[in-house]
Amino acid sequence: MSKIKVQEIEHTGNTNTNAAITLDANNNVTFDATVTATTFSGSGASLTALPAANLTGTLPALNAANLTSIPAANLTGTLPAIDGSNLTGIAASHPAWFGKQDTAHNIPNVTWTTIINLGDEAVNPSVNSGGWDESTGIFTVQSGQAGVYYAFGGAGIDDIQSDDIVRVGISKNDAEPSVYSETRAQQTESNQIYAAQMSQVFTLAVGDTLRCKVYHNEGSTEPTEQAYTFFGGFRIFAT
Numbered sequence: 001m002s003k004i005k006v007q008e009i010e011h012t013g014n015t016n017t018n019a020a021i022t023l024d025a026n027n028n029v030t031f032d033a034t035v036t037a038t039t040f041s042g043s044g045a046s047l048t049a050l051p052a053a054n055l056t057g058t059l060p061a062l063n064a065a066n067l068t069s070i071p072a073a074n075l076t077g078t079l080p081a082i083d084g085s086n087l088t089g090i091a092a093s094h095p096a097w098f099g100k101q102d103t104a105h106n107i108p109n110v111t112w113t114t115i116i117n118l119g120d121e122a123v124n125p126s127v128n129s130g131g132w133d134e135s136t137g138i139f140t141v142q143s144g145q146a147g148v149y150y151a152f153g154g155a156g157i158d159d160i161q162s163d164d165i166v167r168v169g170i171s172k173n174d175a176e177p178s179v180y181s182e183t184r185a186q187q188t189e190s191n192q193i194y195a196a197q198m199s200q201v202f203t204l205a206v207g208d209t210l211r212c213k214v215y216h217n218e219g220s221t222e223p224t225e226q227a228y229t230f231f232g233g234f235r236i237f238a239t
Helices: none
Strands: 021-023 029-031 096-100 120-123 138-140 147-160 165-172 181-184 192-204 209-216 222-238
Touching (some): 147 209, 181 192, 192 209
Antiparallel strands (some): 021 029, 096 222, 147 192, 165 181
């Protein structure tokens, strides 16, 4: 086996004061200019400052724990089916309420009146944060709960006479309902129960209220019918 022992190698036309290739006593090689080869092999652990534009191919399946400051705009694709308990900044407040009347109350004639006493089959989760009061029949939007809401309700009135009407509407901030449903008694009817139902979508801010109101034009004050009287709703999405 032959050996060539040198410390420096350079081209015969070299005008640079530095040798093109330098070897030290431990066989470490230093190149003074560009190195070109068809392929390279061995560890790349000491390679630094590699331009991102020159990295191609498939990323290895490595632990990504040290990846930081990844722009959200660069995250694409489908989220994996993993536990989302540590996700933050996701609105978790979705109020919902419902109540059916547990005790009848009297409704004056030709007067829009809030239905109350809605304690039966109650839906009042803690996320409502006290926004639903079944006794007064009023839902109030709490802090952090602004959004678009779907509300629905119905009411029945006893002792309706011929051609009398019963109306039901959802009231925002205690205003007279701007839209409502109506049921009219048939001619010759006497002392009958008539009911109406209504649903509507609202955009609500914090502090806004919703309530279900009923109206009739029977000649005197008449009681509600509990089985036909209810009010509920829920937030569709936040705004």
